[in-house]
Amino acid sequence: MSRWLLHGIVWTAMLIIFVTLIQLDASWADCEEVIWFGIYLSFFxxxxxxVKKPFFVFSFAFFSLGLLLDILDSYFASSFPIINVLDTPIKHIGLILICYCLLRIAKSRLSKIEQLRVEIERRITLEKDLRFLAYHDELTGLFNRRAFFEHFEQQHFDQAYLYYFDLNNFKNANDKYGHHIGDELLATFSHSLSRLYPNDKAYRLGGDEFVLICSELIDDIELFKQQLDQPLVKYMVSVSVGMQCLKSGDDPDHALHLADQKMYIDKEANRSRFIVNMFDFQP
Known part of the structure; x- marks a missing residue:
């Protein structure tokens, strides 16, 4: 049954009762109670x-019964004195039950809101973690290849320098000492790179190839290489580097290619020099 039909039935009945009370010369207080009872029924x-809560519906119905008895006690109290005894307690009990139901509903909603808040925070954290994994190398924590190309396209270089690094003899050290040592070497090199140039962006392109974009030229490249070599030399690993100046509009692949060529020149020069210089380092 439509609720509008129910409203119509309620107010038709209230109108009939109201007219009847007027004909019976009832007091205005009695007529007012009928009007308020109709309002309560419409609200009900x-x-x-x-609210699809059976207990709440029962509570409101219980309260409405008290209101109805409060109206009837003016006419039937002498015939049924129990009405005058029950009307007020039933109203109060019904009101208490309504408040209790509202409290339960409020607690349920607050619990769901808290669950939603926790779920939203979990999703935000997950999105941050996924974004971090999408743009960072899992082993070293440096930016990855994808991040390099995106950052390169977004930057406008007035004056910057791209340094391309490769670890010499890394494959042999990885095969000889094990992959855990290989991972340690990559992580150690990454830490050294970030420690020496914390304000610049370092990237691991893959394998043992790394890139550093500096806003300033490294004055003493040989000293820089020695600082990077020092924690690696005990495994017969060293660093080769090639540098390429950057300017706005440069193609990232072309810049990497040029730096890579210069790095291989340094690698060839490093083959003979490393065997001599390694004895100057203290493992």
Whole structure:
């Protein structure tokens, strides 16, 4: 049955009762109680359509019964004195039950809101973690190849320098000492790179190839290489580097290619020099 039909039935009945009371010369207080009872019944109909809680519906119905008895006690109190005894307690009990139901509903909503908040925070954290993994190398924590190309396209270089690094003899050290040592070497080199140039962006392109974009030229490249070599030399690993100046509009692949060529020139020069210089380092 439509709630609008129920509203119509309620107010038709209230109108009939109201007219009857007027004909019986009832007091205005009695007529007013009928009007308020009709309002409560309409509200009760709306509540039932919105709140699908049987106990809440029962509580409101219990409260409405108290209101009805409060109206009837003026006419039937002499015949049924129990009505005058029960009307007020039933109203109060019904009101207490309504408040209790509202409290339970409020707690349930607050619990769901808290669950949603926790879920939203979990999703935000997950999105941050996924974004971090998408743009960072899992082993070293440096930016990865994808991040390099995106950052390169977004930057406008007035004056910058791209340094391309390769670890000499890394494959042999990885095969000889094990992959865990290979991972340690990559992580150690990454830490050294970030420690020496914390304000510049370092990237691991893959394998043992790394890139550093500096805003300033490294004055003493040989000293820089020695600082990078020092924690690696005990495994017979050293660093080769090639540098390429950057300017706005440069193609990242072309810049990498030029730096890579210069790095291989340094690698060839490093083959003979490393065997001599390694004895100057203290492992």
């Amino acid at each position: 109909i709306e509540i039932c359509s919105c």
